[in-house]
Amino acid sequence: MGSERRERMQALGVRLRELRTRAGLTGAVLAQRAGVGQPTVSKVENGRMVPSADVLGRLSRALGLDDATTREVRDLLALVEAASDMVEGPEDAMSVGAALDDAVRSARLVRSFQCVVLPAMLQSAEYARHVFESSPDSTPEAVGRAVADRVERQSLLYEPGRESVFVLTEAVLRTWPGNPALMLAQFDRLLAVESLSTVRLGVIPWRRAVPVMPRHGFTLCDRRAVVVEGFRGEQVVDDSAEIAMYEHTFARFEEAAIFGVEVRELLLRVMREFQELEHSATR
Incomplete structure (x- = not known):
């Protein structure tokens, strides 16, 4: 900086x-x-x-x-x-999540769609570490601070009066960093979060066609802002017409997703595949 x-x-x-x-x-x-x-x-x-x-x-x-x-x-x-x-300098590039942090903290309804990377609010610490380490010009110190901030923000998921809806493509579950053990821990977190009364977690299975070709992830914060995520950071959009467009797009993704028992079965099935990968790697 x-x-x-x-x-x-x-x-x-x-x-x-x-x-x-x-x-x-x-x-x-x-x-x-x-x-x-x-x-x-x-x-x-x-x-x-x-x-x-x-x-x-x-x-x-x-x-x-x-x-x-x-x-x-x-x-x-x-x-x-x-x-x-x-x-902005190299360390500012590691502040990805700051705009999202502000917007999410002050929102009572958060709706997030992701097509490649897990939503920030659902990432384990090790998964988040890989996300931040892939940023240009990252440093160990900046990565450590960014991971700590991301994990701290996730406490919002447990606050009464808040609602969080996450919709992922199945590709998100199968695009993984690190090793199978990291992903097994990540799936444990997803299963735990999915059971919260304040959270709805949906996945669009690969066997279903997506209603809209996804280009990037985005997060709607109430009905007043949308955070569009890119490689170097986020852009906060507060134009009402743009927000309405993203709300319509999210609704279409949400309609195509599975929830509840179906999504838990899918998570467990993919988790078993990672267990097989881990077993193969340790032979």
């Missing part, structure tokens, strides 16, 4: 902390009032993350600022824009 970008992010964090202290709030209370995770507030205040416009708005309202024309909000917005405009 460039020194100028780091300085501006730190300045943003200092400003937010000043406003929070002036309002007499702890970081935990501010996060609760804003509907974001406490780690998000901590990362922003410590200069480790630039909040999205949506998160900044939530924090501003939770701090009791009257409107977006006040000096405090103008200063925050200027700092955010200045920090976001700086050229």
